[in-house]
């Protein structure tokens with residue numbers, strides 16, 4: 338009896354304490370749980386918790402938080418925690434005068450991304466933080482690749498880098514890349530939409546992906562990590578879609594590798610670093626000489642199939658099962674492919690999974706009631722070709738009847754600046770200390786050029802940081818500007834410039850650049 342009483346008392350205590358905790362949670366305000374008071378990032382406009390999307394001067398409204406007005410005590414606590422996390426992650430130091438972080442919007446294996454407001458212009462931007470970027474060779478190389486590719490690219494289907502800065506974190510230099518803010522990514526679009534994507538939506542995404550890729554491939558730059566979450570998207574209500582390729586941490590100058598016969602266990606795991614598994618081309622998976630731009634074309638096939646099917650086509654979570662899925666889907670690779678495989682262990686696995694039959698693309702990618710058209714099937718099958726030598730390249734893709742019938746007139750694309758190719762040449766061979774030095778130098782020079790301020794004795798000054806590099810050059814050709822990008826000179830007077838979203842805007846600039 339005594340024992341039962343004890344249990345009853347303990348239970349009552351537990352219930353009471355739970356009620357007290359719940360009550361105090363309900364009553365706790367964000368301020369009360371803030372241990373250390375620091376200036377908070379201001380809330381987005383309260384009127385409707387909506388912010389006009391800054392890209393393309395869009396009149397469309399971007400909903401930030403529809404639930405805001407009905408927040409419970411508990412979600413207020415969560416908001417407070419999220420804000421403190423944001424403050425902790427984005428301690429921008431001097432750049433806090435320019436940018437005001439609003440909320441976290443994404444995270445990947447190497448970076449975290451927040452939405453921020455540019456204090457001067459009230460524009461919204463995305464800031465990607467690569468923490469302790471110089472700490473390891475992998476991180477330093479990824480960061481350097483991303484900076485070197487993005488700094489001089491200017492294409493409507495590739496994310497624009499607007500600014501770069503760095504801060505000193507506890508584990509080394511943190512690098513911040515300021516980019517166009519996009520609404521969402523293709524992964525979310527595919528899986529958050531309850532219906533199948535319509536063909537016109539799929540085609541719009543595909544065209545923009547191909548056109549952006551053509552710009553890169555022409556300069557022999559391979560992205561090497563194409564997947565839906567790296568394709569940023571603005572999805573307008575009227576189904577007009579803008580897609581931009583992002584995350585250039587794996588980008589590389591595409592040179593056909595020389596055959597290397599050193600096959601060992603190491604290379605089986607080496608491939609794990611390139612491309613996310615479900616989108617990884619067979620030549621990477623099987624450890625064959627890499628054909629760089631061809632790996633992007635394989636990924637395009639996987640992404641297109643995923644848009645139709647709303648499932649990954651080859652959804653394995655380990656190298657071994659990915660090999661199994663490919664062998665099961667496409668049958669045993671040809672003798673030529675087997676000869677090119679450099680890794681004994683991969684060869685053994687392929688032999689073990691021996692499978693002579695293959696799955697038809699119609700079965701692999703069901704879509705709608707009638708399935709894919711013949712053109713679509715041919716297009717996908719020419720992308721998802723195991724042998725990279727036979728895989729369709731970007732020009733063949735853009736001239737394939739599947740694309741041509743849908744988009745008879747695809748305008749000529751601008752050319753990727755030669756500078757990018759040159760800058761990318763050495764990145765792969767640099768040692769850790771060289772990478773760190775190069776990273777420091779690149780960020781510094783970018784900071785200087787983006788931050789170039791225009792002074793003139795009596796006149797107020799303006800910053801030119803919001804311009805993308807290509808736009809700046811275009812204006813130089815108009816002879817409004819003089820100087821170079823790293824040493825810009827701007828003359829006083831009425832000028833016109835092109836903003837990164839392509840809108841012409843007239844503006845009075847007062848001042849000359851020092």
Ligand SMILES: Nc1ncnc2c1ncn2[C@@H]1O[C@H](COP(=O)(O)OP(=O)(O)OP(=O)(O)O)[C@@H](O)[C@H]1O
Pocket residue numbers: 442443444445446447448449450463465496516517518519520521522566567569583584586
């Ligand atoms: N400019 C942007 N606008 C809006 N969201 C963005 C932007 N850039 C990145 N994001 C979001 O942040 C996520 C992570 O960004 P990103 O892919 O560049 O990081 P990462 O660490 O390099 O990723 P990964 O793990 O793919 O290598 C993206 O999937 C996307 O949802």
